Every structure is written in C-alpha cells, then in structure tokens.
Amino acid sequence: MMLSRSAERGFARQQGLVLLSSVAILIALYFFGGALLQFARESFMRRNISAHYEILCPPWALSLKSATGFASDREILFARLNKKLGDAASNAKIRIVFNPDFSKQQSSQSDMRPYSVTGTTIRSRLDGRIPVLPASADAEALLHAAWGKPGNAQVARWTANWLVGEWRGMEIGMAAAQVEQKVGHKTIAIVLTGPPAGVPSSDDQTLLGSAWISEVAEFGGADAVRKLYTASMPQLSVAEVTKTLNTTPLELDRKWQLWMYAYLAGMPAERSDSGMHMDMPGKMQ
Numbered sequence: 701m702m703l704s705r706s707a708e709r710g711f712a713r714q715q716g717l718v719l720l721s722s723v724a725i726l727i728a729l730y731f732f733g734g735a736l737l738q739f740a741r742e743s744f745m746r747r748n749i750s751a752h753y754e755i756l757c758p759p760w761a762l763s764l765k766s767a768t769g770f771a772s773d774r775e776i777l778f779a780r781l782n783k784k785l786g787d788a789a790s791n792a793k794i795r796i797v798f799n800p801d802f803s804k805q806q807s808s809q810s811d812m813r814p815y816s817v818t819g820t821t822i823r824s825r826l827d828g829r830i831p832v833l834p835a836s837a838d839a840e841a842l843l844h845a846a847w848g849k850p851g852n853a854q855v856a857r858w859t860a861n862w863l864v865g866e867w868r869g870m871e872i873g874m875a876a877a878q879v880e881q882k883v884g885h886k887t888i889a890i891v892l893t894g895p896p897a898g899v900p901s902s903d904d905q906t907l908l909g910s911a912w913i914s915e916v917a918e919f920g921g922a923d924a925v926r927k928l929y930t931a932s933m934p935q936l937s938v939a940e941v942t943k944t945l946n947t948t949p950l951e952l953d954r955k956w957q958l959w960m961y962a963y964l965a966g967m968p969a970e971r972s973d974s975g976m977h978m979d980m981p982g983k984m985q
Contacts, residue, residue, distance in 0.1 A: 752778045757798040761826055770831045774838065781839050781863050785846045786922070792845035794838060798826040820845050839863040843929065851932040854909070859929050861910035862917060876911035877963035879904050885960065888912065888952050892936040915959040
C-alpha cells in the first residue's frame with residue numbers, strides 16, 4: 701500500500717515537472733520565438749565577408765557578384781565615414797542582413813524606414829537583384845561601434861545623417877535652407893518637438909535635426925556631437941540639450957540661427973523672395 705502511494709506521488713511529481721517545463725517552453729516561445737525564428741532563418745543565409753562587412757541574404761535572392769560588388773562599395777563608404785570619426789571604428793564589423801520579407805517584420809513598429817539598426821547589425825528589405833541601402837544605415841551602425849549605445853534614438857538618426865553629410869543627394873545645410881525658405885525659421889525648441897508643433901512633417905524634422913547636429917559639429921567639433929549622442933535623454937527638450945552642451949537656450953538658438961542664415965545668404969537670388977522672415981542672429985525673441 702505504501703509502495704503504491706509512493707509511486708503515485710512520484711508520478712504526480714513527474715507530471716508537475718512536465719507541466720512546468722511545458723509552461724516554461726510556451727513562455728520562452730512567446731517572448732523569444734521571433735528572435736529564435738530569425739536566428740534560424742539567418743543561419744541558413746549565404747554569407748559574403750569583406751574587411752568590415754558581413755553580408756547575409758537568402759541564396760536565391762542575391763547573386764554572389766551583386767553581393768561582392770555591394771560589399772566593395774560599402775568598404776569605400778566605411779572608410780569615408782570612419783575618417784570623419786577619427787578612425788575610431790577601424791576594427792568594427794558591420795553585419796547587413798537582406799531579407800525580402802523585412803517589411804512584414806517592420807510593420808508593427810512606428811519607425812517605418814526600410815531598414816532597422818541594432819548595434820552594428822543592419823536588417824534591410826531587399827526589393828530586387830541589386831541591393832539598395834541608405835548610407836545613414838551604415839553611419840548609425842558605425843556610430844554604435846565608435847561611441848557606443850546612443851542615449852536617444854532620434855538623436856542617433858540625426859547624428860548618422862550628419863556623419864553622411866547629405867540629405868537625398870544634397871548637402872545637409874543647403875537642403876535645410878530650402879525647407880526654411882518655405883516654412884520659415886524654426887527654433888531649436890520647435891525642431892526638438894517636431895510636428896505638429898511647427899514643423900510640417902517628420903521628414904522635415906529629421907532634416908532640420910540633422911542640420912542642427914551639423915551646426916553643433918561646426919561650432920563645437922565632434923566632441924560636442926558625441927556628448928549629445930551619448931547623453932541619456934528619454935524626452936528631447938531644450939533644457940536637456942543645454943545641460944548636455946553646458947550652454948544657454950539663447951546661445952543655442954543664436955548659433956543655430958547664425959548657421960542657417962549663412963546658408964540662406966548663399967541661396968540663389970530668385971528663391972530668396974519666398975516671403976520668409978528671419979531675424980538677424982542675436983535678436984532672439
């Protein structure tokens with residue numbers, strides 16, 4: 701009789717362990733299932749390795765010639781961006797994963813760029829046989845390698861654009877000046893807040909924010925940009941920025957206005973009559 705009860709207790713204990721294990725597996729799949737599936741999928745991708753890049757893609761999606769050519773072009777970009785950072789990321793390795801199904805993975809996120817950057821890993825959509833990826837993606841990964849984890853994702857994107865130095869084929873300052881001609885001068889407070897507080901669109905805010913980082917670099921050097929990049933700022937504000945740069949709101953706006961005015965002064969005369977009013981630097985309201 702005692703042996704029977706002991707066996708029952710042992711069987712119940714085994715059932716309990718099986719149940720707990722099953723629950724643990726279900727919890728793990730719920731929280732990490734996507735990451736495990738992604739890891740498994742990428743494990744079977746073809747790899748193309750160069751000095752600073754590891755390019756992954758499904759074997760059927762991209763030819764070896766295209767992948768090799770893409771990596772070679774990226775090495776040239778890497779050298780240019782790394783030089784601007786004082787060669788601080790010379791030992792970095794950027795991993796780029798091309799996936800035709802990327803848009804489905806990204807659809808639940810608020811950031812709808814055709815790529816994502818996590819550390820030094822870039823995941824991007826692949827729409828054809830020739831891979832296309834904005835240089836700002838490499839810049840964001842390179843900044844992580846050189847300066848570490850950013851304190852604010854938006855500042856990280858702006859800083860990446862500063863590092864590239866261009867906005868859709870145009871020098872950032874000139875592109876920002878075109879926007880200001882259309883919508884008027886925007887103070888740093890408005891640039892940080894973004895739409896609908898005064899900047900027409902999130903694209904315009906990204907451009908003006910990137911231009912502002914360029915201004916900070918011109919007046920304060922890369923060290924000032926690095927302070928902004930690494931500062932923990934869950935919510936962007938003039939107060940947080942002035943504390944990080946050890947300046948005042950008046951000086952912050954004065955430099956921004958002066959920098960933008962220099963670009964506007966160099967714009968073609970036929971575009972300068974847009975009706976945009978801009979106070980001279982030093983007359984902040």
